[in-house]
Amino acid sequence: MRQRGSSFFGMLIFLLIVGAGGYFAYQWYLERGDVPTCKDDLTSCLRMCRRLSTESAEAQKCQAACERDASACERKLSER
Secondary structure (H helix, E strand, O other), X not given: OXXXXXXXXXXXXXXHHHXXXXXXHHHHHXXXXXXXXXXXXXXXXXXXXXXXXXXXXXXXHHHHHHHHHHHHXXXXXXXX
């Protein structure tokens, strides 16, 4: 004798698994397009300098390091 409730429950579990898989595939696809750029890296580095540096000389050194890193990033991208 076949039980009707177990086929409904099995289908429900199957749909939940497919739905979760689709959600994670969609999230992966969206994240793949958000590649950080050199400008984004520079902006976040400068923000970090403003948060961490309390003295003017320290802030200037940090900002100069951010600018050097951004220049190196741009050079690396232009070589490709």
